[in-house]
Amino acid sequence: MQMYDLPDARGHFGQYGGVFVAETLQAALLELKVEYEKTRTDPEFIAEFQRELKHYVGRPSPIYHAKRLSDDLGGAQIYLKREDLNHTGAHKINNTIGQALLARRMGKPRVIAETGAGQHGVASATVAARYGLECVVYMGSEDVKRQAQNVYRMKLLGATVVPVESGSKTLKDALNEAMRDWVTNVENTYYIIGTVAGPHPYPMMVRDFNSVVGKECIWQMPEMIGRQPDAVLACVGGGSNAMGIFYDYIGDESVRLIGCEAGGEGVETGRHAASLSAGSAGILHGNRTYLIQNADGQIIDTHSISAGLDYPGVGPEHAWLKDSGRAEYVAVNDEEALAAFHRLCRIEGIIPALESSHAIAQAIKMAPTMAKGKVLLVNLSGRGDKDMATVAERSGLQFFCRASCQQNAKT
């Protein structure tokens, strides 16, 4: 096994990462970096984090052998890491608990977050309620419309949801707006970023908190099959569930790491969110990474059936893993993800998140080309309850979330 110890002291993964933010944010990031350095090795903090993961989140999450799916495909065996069974239904809670505990240690009574699909917003609102913190969630006004159910969920949990009207009115703009709030209210406010992006120390910190996923796999897989898998697959939006499951496998080069980006309507159409597969290097949201941008260096609108993958950048550590060749990245399009979604529902009785369906689709593609003794471990990063309306609409069905809508529709 090779030693892997990135990022460096200033947050660089090779040429990627770093702290590309305005002077106004430098002090806050330095404070966070110093505090996190102290915290990450503090036995008391680690013990509390682990207690919360066990009793509040329900960890460890099981690994499940999707035998019927594997048999049906007739090749490699597919195993699912069940992050969908976590409290709030996705891996996102691993990170928000870690950061909320940090916020509390730093004496910040107010937390803010950005959200696209609303999953990170829900996970932030949840931990804010759990620890008695005020919570404000920034969400693009387009996403507020598309994800009404999660907006209501956040409100139930006591958070304030602020629709963002600037730019493309989606996730990237929500992140900009959260940064602006943070600059303005830095004394009493902690910013919980929802993925392995943003300026240092966020990519490292969010990875560390999510790395519990891979750490569990490292002992669970030998228990189940007597060895580690041949490949680990995960969907990549910002890249937090993927970094979470990849991290402890980086040193073991016998395990392939495969990140599955949102190919949208097809990378060749330009309507996608596959920054690593089809983007180019640049600077956004405080770090250098792969971006989807035009010839002028403007960030352009992305597209994916899954709101959680609809982001024009990607965590800098993935950019490094791609360039170094340690991980592979592929684009999976909307139709393939949707087909995988339905297939898993029908054959295993598991409704996956549309994000996670991208990784399942890639496993479905790969398995038949591999021998029966090979093993693919897929991070099932979340459950699909939140995606009912999207999938129903795609299938040409009416899906109603409110009784009053149904009555209106009948008349």
Add this chain to the structure above:
Amino acid sequence: MTLLANSLASTKPAGIKAASAATRIGETFARLEAQKKKALVAFVTAGDPSREITVPLMHAMVESGVDVIELGMPFSDPMAEGPVIQRSSERALALGVGVADVFAYVSEFREKDNVTPVVLMGYANPIERMGMQAFGDRAKAAGVDGLIVVDYPPEESHDLLRTMDSVGIDVIYLLSPTSTPARIEMVASVGRGYIYYVSLKGVTGAANINTAEVAAVVARIKAKTDLPIGVGFGIRDGETARRVGDIADAVIIGSRIIQEMENSPPGAAIDNVKTLLQGIRRALDA
């Protein structure tokens, strides 16, 4: 951090003050100092609200008493801007204004004005996209004097600094109320042209500033550098400008000008900006 500052500082040619009198920025500040006047720095976004307005607007601002023009390069994700400059950037982008257009505006401006310094202000990504050297060469050829890149702090801008030094463009850095003493020292040692002091916590266009607080920090910065210090963010009227002028070498106004244009009936924007800036100039000189 100190080590880094030292290594960056060593790239500065020995014996040359950063606000070298040989540049338009240096000459301007030297002239104003001799006249016992403060610099009025005006920010507008290139190509907002129309492509045609920018060059005439730049000339009109100079006629109204502006000493340095900061020209915003529109960016899709202006993280440090408040709503006014965000909208301004969005309007320019909707017209397709890019870095090449910004250079063209500066070239055209230079046909009639070869003394007023022009400083480009924007974000890192469009510069990286064009390529640092190409950006520097083209900016210099267009007649650009300085460059402010909001999201290139000193630690991340070795290449930028080296490239801009080689073409003769001043890289201007920001400081803020939250800047630590170590950061003030670092910016003081690597900064060129002038230092842009962001007067408050928050984004551009925020509320009015507390001049007593600003005075205290500006004094701390002055103790570390001979560079002129400009103060911006939150200056909206002549009275505030005058009070800031008592403290700093330059007064920077941005959002207020853009708001003036937003509130102007079609065709009246330039005249209204002139009236606004003339008032501020008078207050500043009083």
